[in-house]
Amino acid sequence: MSRRTSRREFLRNAGGVAAGIGLWSVVAVEPARATPAAMEEAIRKVVGAGRVSPGRVKLELPPLVENGNVVPLAVSVDSPMTEADYVRAIHVFTEKNPQPEVVSFHLGPRAGRAAVTTRIRLADTQTVVAIAELHDGSFWSASAAVVVTLAACLEDA
Amino acid sequence: MASALVNVPARARRGAVIEIKTLISHPMETGYRRTQLGAPIPRDIIRLFVCTYNGTEVFRAELHPAIAANPFFAFSTVATESGTITFHWTGDNGFSVTESAAITVD
Numbered sequence: 001m002s003r004r005t006s007r008r009e010f011l012r013n014a015g016g017v018a019a020g021i022g023l024w025s026v027v028a029v030e031p032a033r034a035t036p037a038a039m040e041e042a043i044r045k046v047v048g049a050g051r052v053s054p055g056r057v058k059l060e061l062p063p064l065v066e067n068g069n070v071v072p073l074a075v076s077v078d079s080p081m082t083e084a085d086y087v088r089a090i091h092v093f094t095e096k097n098p099q100p101e102v103v104s105f106h107l108g109p110r111a112g113r114a115a116v117t118t119r120i121r122l123a124d125t126q127t128v129v130a131i132a133e134l135h136d137g138s139f140w141s142a143s144a145a146v147v148v149t150l151a152a153c154l155e156d157a
Numbered sequence: 158m159a160s161a162l163v164n165v166p167a168r169a170r171r172g173a174v175i176e177i178k179t180l181i182s183h184p185m186e187t188g189y190r191r192t193q194l195g196a197p198i199p200r201d202i203i204r205l206f207v208c209t210y211n212g213t214e215v216f217r218a219e220l221h222p223a224i225a226a227n228p229f230f231a232f233s234t235v236a237t238e239s240g241t242i243t244f245h246w247t248g249d250n251g252f253s254v255t256e257s258a259a260i261t262v263d
Binding site: 006069070071079094097098099101102104105106107108110111112113115116117119120121122152 | 174175187191210213214215216217218219220221222223224225226228229230231232233234235237
């Protein structure tokens with residue numbers, strides 16, 4: 001009673017499976033992703049014509065993240081936070097999330113310390129950028145590279 | 158429904174920098190996910206978080222879908238006078254939650 005699979009049958013089935021996988025991957029690849037160019041554009045919107053210099057900002061993220069749904073982020077700026085010298089805002093951007101903007105914090109001299117902690121989502125292994133806007137209109141930045149094992153945002157519910 | 162947790166020191170010395178921690182329960186649905194049938198799940202996020210100290214704004218955050226579910230913030234402020242620190246979250250679908258904490262400054 002044992003029925004052996006003929007070569008022809010095997011090939012037909014294998015072809016069907018391969019086509020199925022092909023179709024599936026076409027469907028799965030569809031989600032929108034921001035690109036480094038989109039991040040540049042989002043940064044431009046915040047910075048305007050100003051120049052962003054590296055330094056003064058400290059961005060802390062774990063270098064290797066298992067779950068992109070909850071990534072602890074700490075950002076601080078080297079500033080005395082007095083009436084004469086303070087951080088006006090800190091903006092966080094990502095390269096490859098569906099949307100480049102992550103969060104914008106607005107501070108002032110009343111903050112006492114320019115340090116904020118939160119938890120973000122990361123859709124992929126990528127670079128995260130923080131930009132601080134100082135009272136005098138200058139912009140400073142820091143970036144951190146993060147490797148993500150399980151991506152956030154794009155899985156089915 | 159939504160519940161918020163805030164952590165503010167009950168007493169502080171005048172001029173001291175105090176740390177404030179806030180946590181609110183919210184799914185922060187990104188709007189980029191789909192159900193298994195392929196229907197997009199509409200976005201439902203908190204858009205804005207504002208902290209006021211006796212009516213003066215001391216901290217504000219604009220949120221985007223990349224903030225993790227149950228948004229958590231830790232930030233600081235200067236203890237200037239006794240009074241109330243108020244926290245206000247607003248978001249999609251008319252989401253609005255206010256929480257406050259009393260502080261004694263001596």
